[in-house]
Each structure stands twice: as C-alpha cells, then as structure tokens.
Amino acid sequence: MIEIIDLFLRLIAATVSGAFIGFTRERIQRPAGLRTHALISVGAAFITELSIFTFFNGVTGDPGRVAAQIVSGIGFLGAGTILKKGFSVKGLTTAATLWVTAAIGMGFGAGEYFSSALATSIVLLIVVGFKRVDRLVGKGNKQTITIEMYKGHAMEKLTKYLEKLGITPLHIEIETDEDSITFELVIKDEDYKAIKKNIVEFASIEGIISIDLGD
Known part of the structure; x- marks a missing residue:
C-alpha cells in the first residue's frame, strides 16, 4: 500500500x-x-515508473531502456513548436521547456523528489526571471515585432501609422514572397508599449495578415 501511494505521489508531483x-x-x-x-511531465514520470518497476524485476531487464527513449522522443514534439517566420525563429524557448519538463517528469518518476523540485525551481527562475536580465543585458530597452502584410502599398500604410504614433524604428528588415511582405521592426520599449496599447487599431490597418509581438 505504501508503495502504491509513493508511485501516486510521484505522478502528482x-x-x-x-x-x-x-x-x-x-x-x-x-x-x-x-x-x-x-x-508531458506526468507521461515521462509514468514511463519511468514502468521502466523501473515493470520492465526490471531486480535481476533481469534494463530499468533505463524504456525511459531512455523519452529523451529522443520529446525532441520530435519540441521541434513541432519551432517556427521560422520572416527573419525570426520562434518557439525555441517553448521547445526547451518541453524538453526539460520531460526530464523533470523522469526525475519524479524515479523518486528523486528533491532534485526534481530543485530543477523545477531553477527552470521557473530562468523562464521568468532571466527574461528581465536578457532585456537588460542583451536587448537593453529594445523590442522586436514582426508584421506580415499583403503586397501593395504595405510599406506606405505601415509607415503612415507608425508616424501617427510617433514611432521611429531603430532597425527594419524586409522579406518578401509571392503574395506578402514581412517587416521585422526593432523599436524602443516605450514604442513597443504604444503599439500594444493600440494593438486593435494597429491590427485593423488594411493589408495586415499577422502581428507577432514576440515573447
């Protein structure tokens, strides 16, 4: 009975x-x-439990054989969240969190409560806290937005609206394909906030296909 409760607690954790x-x-x-x-976490934990307690009887079998496939298998799922749009590659952080979440699930499945809880705390610190550090050290007070529009007078319309908001991009990159044109704008923090505040009006510009405000 105690063993069953322990296995249950591993899955819950x-x-x-x-x-x-x-x-x-x-x-x-x-x-x-x-x-x-x-x-992903509970699945990894359950597979690890099965690998340790079902496919290994203490004498024969390999307790890590099935669980080892989680490491490679989760990579395919993570790859599905990574997208290249225009100049930017999106989803790398999410793919990384999926991978480390599976690792944490494996830790709980193996009964390593303390190390798994510690890893969870570190991941949360990185994802939430390091984002601010990244802005201070890497990006400074800059933000990047990606705008996709239909071809035509796209540049003229976008420029006109940015002027209306008093926004002057620090850097602009443009990529075109058969039907659309993608703009990647590097702007100041305060200009980024202005766009977010007026996002509904901004999105109503004729020809807008999508707006990605980043992370």
Missing part, C-alpha cells in the same frame, strides 16, 4: 511541476501551455 512550467508559456499565448507541459 510531476503533474504539478509540469503545470507550473507550462503556465509561464500559457500566459504569453505560446502553442504549448499548461496542459501540454503537465501531460
């Missing part, structure tokens, strides 16, 4: 840890959110 990590992606509308991370 894995689920909670995965949910915490997933929430950090859910709140910024990333494709893999709370439920996805929770499912």
